[in-house]
Amino acid sequence: xxxxxxxxxxxxxxxxxxxxxxxxxxxxxxxxxxxxxxxxxxxxxxxxxxxxxxxxxxxxxxxxxxxxxxxxxxxxxxxxxxxxxxxxxxxxxxxxxxxxxxxxxxxxxx
Amino acid sequence: xxxxxxxxxxxxxxxxxxxxxxxxxxxxxxxxxxxxxxxxxxxxxxxxxxxxxxxxxxxxxxxxxxxxxxxxxxxxxxxxxxxxxxxxxxxxxxxxxxxxxxxxxxxxxxxx
Numbered sequence: 001x002x003x004x005x006x007x008x009x010x011x012x013x014x015x016x017x018x019x020x021x022x023x024x025x026x027x028x029x030x031x032x033x034x035x036x037x038x039x040x041x042x043x044x045x046x047x048x049x050x051x052x053x054x055x056x057x058x059x060x061x062x063x064x065x066x067x068x069x070x071x072x073x074x075x076x077x078x079x080x081x082x083x084x085x086x087x088x089x090x091x092x093x094x095x096x097x098x099x100x101x102x103x104x105x106x107x108x109x110x
Numbered sequence: 111x112x113x114x115x116x117x118x119x120x121x122x123x124x125x126x127x128x129x130x131x132x133x134x135x136x137x138x139x140x141x142x143x144x145x146x147x148x149x150x151x152x153x154x155x156x157x158x159x160x161x162x163x164x165x166x167x168x169x170x171x172x173x174x175x176x177x178x179x180x181x182x183x184x185x186x187x188x189x190x191x192x193x194x195x196x197x198x199x200x201x202x203x204x205x206x207x208x209x210x211x212x213x214x215x216x217x218x219x220x221x222x
Contacts, residue, residue, distance in 0.1 A: 032209040043200060043213040044153065051209065089152055096141055096160055096204070098211060100152040 002027040002094040006101030013080055014109050021104045023090035024072045032093035033066060033073050036100075037086045044089060048075070080108050113137050116201050116214035123191055123221055131186040131199050131217045139205030139212070142184040144176060147198045147216075159184060191221045 003026040013019045025033075031052040036044035050057045050064045050073065057064050061080075066073040077084055085108045090101040114135045123129040133142065140161050145153035157166045159178045173195075175187040188195060198218050202211035 034210050041218075043216050046210055049210055093209060097143075097155060097158065099155065102152050103150075 002030055002092055002097070002099040004090060004092050004099050004101040006090050006104060008104060009102065010105045010107070012107045012109060015080055015082060017080055019075075019077045019080055019084070019106055021075045021088055021090065021106075022072060023074070023092075023101050024070075025092040026071070027092065027094045028068075028071065030092040030094040032098075033064070034091050034093070034098065035062075035064060035075050036089045036091065038089065038103075039086050047088075077106075082108050082110065084108050114201060114203055114212050114214040116199075116217050118217060119215060121217055121219045123188075123219065125193060125221055126190050129188050129191055129219065131188075131201075131219070133184045133186075133201030133214055134182050135203045135212075136182070137203055137205065137212060138181060139203035139208070140181070141204045142178060143202040143204075143211070144184070144186050145200040145202065146195075147200060148196075153200055156186070188219075191219075193221050195219065196221045 006023045034049040035047050037047045038044045048059050048062050048064050050066050061078045063076040088104045091098045117132050143158040144156045146156055147153040155167050156170045157176050173189050177185045198216045200216045201214040204211050
């Protein structure tokens with residue numbers, strides 16, 4: 001089955017700087033890669049996603065890149081703000097299942 | 111207008127006392143999922159229904175069962191909860207052209 005690895009597990013950046021989170025996946029049949037943001041006690045919220053026929057996607061301060069050959073994808077957050085502090089999960093969809101990475105706790109320093 | 115509704119939001123149950131969590135959806139999605147999320151961990155897939163077809167993950171304990179009586183409802187039954195089953199349980203749906211999930215708000219289960 002699919003296995004998704006994510007790093008780093010914790011990340012602290014200065015407000016205004018960029019943050020990058022990286023993930024790898026194992027199943028070459030995976031075709032959809034969402035990123036979720038989860039605040040304490042709340043459900044995961046989809047922030048951006050990318051399908052396997054696209055190499056890059058951007059939405060305001062958030063971008064995702066996908067390298068199918070290497071089976072890795074990354075989340076980039078620019079001009080970080082205090083409200084970006086949360087746990088971020090990458091995920092990969094294979095068949096009808098989405099498998100999550102282990103999560104990155106992002107802290108934004110004022 | 112909530113589209114995936116989980117009840118209850120919080121549940122406390124005694125060790126060994128059966129408990130049922132419910133999920134309903136108004137999206138008419140054909141796939142429904144149950145995830146377990148323990149503190150500071152990623153959501154872990156327990157099982158999912160593709161229409162009426164039940165798909166169990168290999169490492170889901172036998173203590174966990176699920177029912178889907180119709181398209182709109184799905185239940186998670188924990189037959190004999192242990193202290194290690196304390197977690198957030200998330201229901202999600204997907205269907206049609208939607209590749210991603212729509213999550214419910216979750217049920218936070220505490221076993222005492």
